[in-house]
Amino acid sequence: MDGCSPYVNLAMKAVTAYVTYGKTITPPPDLPLEFQERAGVFVSFKKYGELRGCIGTIEPAHQNIAHEIIKNAINAATRDPRFLAVEPDELSLLTCSVDVLSPPEPIDDVCLLHPAKYGVIVRCGKRRGLLLPNLEGVDTVEEQIDIACRKAMIQPNEHIDLYRFEVKRYY
16 A cells, blocks of 8 residues: 555555455545545456456535545445445555546536546436546547446437546546
8 A cells, every 4th residue: 555645545555444344444534635525436357457446426425525535445345236245355456546526517518528537417307427537448439428328328319428537636
């Protein structure tokens, strides 16, 4: 964990404690100011360069970013429905990134999107899908929207509302 950002260090500490001991850590009492703010947060884990888990909150669900990181790190490692829960012997093989989201803003034109700069949220009724920005293999706005729609089980002929957001990504 040395050389990682404080955001990633907190995520890895949370996952290690939970996967190894079944314990949910609490944030340290002397939190830096940026951890005390509120924002949506996504935590992603990779193993051998392949996605191993990713869970997040679009808008803040907890009292501050530190709590968002802890909860979402545990969920990404143990509750991502696409993967089995991370086992203790995998911990040393994981890499982690933490994305802190800006508040989503509605947009009415796909020209206002760029897959390297903006993440996208698609919404149709109660179904909602999100795709983070700057993902390997996602090079066009059309691909970005298509993937987000598939995640939300929105069909190509259905009307969608679009939102964009930016992230600060930490490794």
